[in-house]
Amino acid sequence: MDYQTLRQKIIDIIAEIAVDEDLSNIDDNVRLRDQLDLDSMDFLDIVMELKKKYKIEVPTEDYPKLATLKSCIEYLTPKFA
Amino acid sequence: MAHYDTIIIGAGMSGLAAGIRLAMFDQKVCILERHKVPGGLNSYYERLGRKLDVGLHAMTNFAHRGERGRPLTKLLKQLRIPYEKLELSQQHFSRIVFPEHQLSFSNDPQLYIEEIGKTFPDQKENFARLMDVIIHFDDVNLHNKYQSAKEKVREFIADEKLLEMIFCPLLIYGSAWENDMDFSQFVIMFKSIYLEGFSRPKNGVRSIINLLIEKYLQCGGELRLGTGIKKIDTENGIVRRVILDSGEIIEANKVMSSIGLPETMNIVSEKQECPATGSMSFTETILFFDRKPAEENIHDTIVFFNNDEKYRYQKPQSLCDYSSAVVCFPNNFGCDDYHEGVVRVTFIANFEKWNELDRATYLLKKKEVLEQSLALISKVFPWFNATLLYSDVFTPRTIMRYTGHIKGAVYGSTQKARDGRTDIKNLFICGTDQGFLGIVGAMLSGISMANLHCLMNGDKA
Numbered sequence: 311m312d313y314q315t316l317r318q319k320i321i322d323i324i325a326e327i328a329v330d331e332d333l334s335n336i337d338d339n340v341r342l343r344d345q346l347d348l349d350s351m352d353f354l355d356i357v358m359e360l361k362k363k364y365k366i367e368v369p370t371e372d373y374p375k376l377a378t379l380k381s382c383i384e385y386l387t388p389k390f391a
Numbered sequence: 392m393a394h395y396d397t398i399i400i401g402a403g404m405s406g407l408a409a410g411i412r413l414a415m416f417d418q419k420v421c422i423l424e425r426h427k428v429p430g431g432l433n434s435y436y437e438r439l440g441r442k443l444d445v446g447l448h449a450m451t452n453f454a455h456r457g458e459r460g461r462p463l464t465k466l467l468k469q470l471r472i473p474y475e476k477l478e479l480s481q482q483h484f485s486r487i488v489f490p491e492h493q494l495s496f497s498n499d500p501q502l503y504i505e506e507i508g509k510t511f512p513d514q515k516e517n518f519a520r521l522m523d524v525i526i527h528f529d530d531v532n533l534h535n536k537y538q539s540a541k542e543k544v545r546e547f548i549a550d551e552k553l554l555e556m557i558f559c560p561l562l563i564y565g566s567a568w569e570n571d572m573d574f575s576q577f578v579i580m581f582k583s584i585y586l587e588g589f590s591r592p593k594n595g596v597r598s599i600i601n602l603l604i605e606k607y608l609q610c611g612g613e614l615r616l617g618t619g620i621k622k623i624d625t626e627n628g629i630v631r632r633v634i635l636d637s638g639e640i641i642e643a644n645k646v647m648s649s650i651g652l653p654e655t656m657n658i659v660s661e662k663q664e665c666p667a668t669g670s671m672s673f674t675e676t677i678l679f680f681d682r683k684p685a686e687e688n689i690h691d692t693i694v695f696f697n698n699d700e701k702y703r704y705q706k707p708q709s710l711c712d713y714s715s716a717v718v719c720f721p722n723n724f725g726c727d728d729y730h731e732g733v734v735r736v737t738f739i740a741n742f743e744k745w746n747e748l749d750r751a752t753y754l755l756k757k758k759e760v761l762e763q764s765l766a767l768i769s770k771v772f773p774w775f776n777a778t779l780l781y782s783d784v785f786t787p788r789t790i791m792r793y794t795g796h797i798k799g800a801v802y803g804s805t806q807k808a809r810d811g812r813t814d815i816k817n818l819f820i821c822g823t824d825q826g827f828l829g830i831v832g833a834m835l836s837g838i839s840m841a842n843l844h845c846l847m848n849g850d851k852a
C-alpha cells in the first residue's frame with residue numbers, strides 16, 4: 311500500500327477519535343501528541359481501530375512507533391502488505 | 392447457556408461508560424441492572440408529573456468545547472459523544488458560608504483566589520503555593536497511596552478556618568472518609584470544583600443517562616434492567632459466571648462491578664473478607680415553589696452552609712446534623728429548564744438511626760427534615776417568600792434501598808480499589824469504589840478500568 315493511501319487511513323481513524331480536531335495541516339514528522347490533543351487513552355483507540363477495521367495487531371511495546379504519522383506509516387506498511 | 396466477554400454489574404454512569412468502551416470494540420458485553428431505571432447513585436424519578444434527579448446538584452469538571460487536557464473533554468472523546476449533546480450551562484456562582492466568613496467561587500478560578508486574598512490576606516501567598524502543588528500533582532495515577540489531605544494542606548495553609556472552608560465543598564461532594572480525604576482525591580475534587588467548576592446538562596441527569604444508553608445500544612451492547620445478581624461464581628479464585636436472582640446462569644470471561652467493593656465481595660461465591668464500609672450518608676429534600684429563586688432575588692447556584700464553630704463532616708449522633716447543609720438552586724444555571732422554582736437541601740445523616748425507626752416515626756421524622764430544610768432556607772435567605780407547592784425527602788434508608796450501598800454510604804467504602812483489581816482474577820471494580828468521584832469521575836472510572844483490564848494486552852479472550 312502506498313504512503314498516501316495508508317496516511318489517509320490513519321487520518322480517518324484519528325478523525326473518528328478526535329472529532330473536534332482540525333486534521334488538515336498535520337506535519338508527518340512531528341509527534342502527533344504535540345500537534346493534537348491525543349493522550350495515551352486515544353492511542354489505545356488508534357490501536358483498537360486498526361484491529362477492528364484491518365485486523366492489525368499492535369503489541370503494547372510497539373506503541374512508541376505510532377508517535378508521528380511518518381513512523382506510523384513506516385511501521386504499518388509491512389502489516390498492510 | 393449465554394456467554395459474554397464481559398458482564399458489567401450496574402447501569403450507573405461508570406458501568407454504562409465501561410460498557411460503551413467494550414461494545415465499541417466488538418466485545419460481547421451485557422450490563423445487568425437490578426433496578427427498572429438506570430443511573431445508580433445518579434438516577435432520576437418522577438412524582439406527580441414533576442421530574443426529580445436523585446443526586447445531581449451540578450456536574451463538576453466544566454470545560455468548554457474542545458478544551459484540551461480536561462477530564463470532560465477526554466471522556467467525551469473516549470465515548471465519542473459530541474460535546475454539544477450535553478447542552479451544558481454554567482453556574483452563576485456558589486458560596487461557602489461559615490459563621491465568621493464567606494467565600495464565593497465560580498467557574499473562573501480567579502474569583503476564588505481574589506476572595507481568599509481579601510478574606511484571609513495573610514494566607515494569600517500560602518494559598519498560591521498550595522494551588523501550585525495541586526496543579527502539578529498527578530492525581531489520577533492509579534498507584535498513589537493514601538495520604539491525609541488535611542495533613543498535607545496544613546503544610547501550606549496556616550489558618551484552620553480557611554482550611555475548613557476549602558475542605559467543606561470537597562468533603563460533602565465526595566469523601567467517603569469522615570473529616571478528611573485522600574490527598575489524590577482532594578486534588579481531583581479541588582480541580583473539578585474550584586478550577587473547572589459547576590454546570591448542568593439541560594433537563595438534568597436523565598439527559599446524560601439517556602445519551603450513554605443510546606450510545607451503548609448503538610455500539611451493540613446488551614442492557615438488562617430489573618435484573619439483580621445473586622452470586623458471582625468463582626472457582627479457585629477465578630471468575631466463571633454470575634447467577635441471577637431468577638436462578639439464570641450467565642457465563643463470562645470477565646466481570647466488571649460498579650456496585651461497590653464490599654457489596655461486590657459480599658456476593659462472591661468463595662468466601663471473601665469484607666472490605667471496610669463507609670458511614671457517610673445524607674438526607675435530601677427537594678422542594679418546588681411557585682416562584683423561581685431569581686424572582687426572589689437569589690442568584691447563588693450552590694451554598695455550602697455551616698453554622699458551627701467547627702465544620703463537622705462526620706456521622707452525627709442524631710438522625711441529622713442540622714448545623715451544616717448544602718443548598719442547591721438548579722434554576723440558577725445559564726439555562727433554566729424548570730417551570731417552577733426548585734431548591735434542594737442536603738443534611739449529613741446517620742444511617743443506623745434512620746434505619747431503626749418504625750414506619751410511623753420514620754414518616755414523622757421525614758416531615759421534620761422538611762421543616763428543617765425550610766428553616767435553613769429562611770436562615771440563609773430571610774427574604775425568601777415563595778409558596779411551597781410540593782416536596783420530597785429521601786433518607787439514608789432510601790439510598791440503601793435504591794443503590795444497594797451498605798449503610799446508605801453515598802461515597803462508598805473507605806477502602807478504594809484504585810487500580811480496579813480485586814483478590815479474584817478477572818473480577819474488577821469501577822465507579823465509586825475505584826475512587827474517581829462525581830459524574831465525570833464515574834464515567835472516567837468506567838472508561839479507564841475497561842481500557843486497562845478488558846481492552847489492553849489485546850485480550851478479547
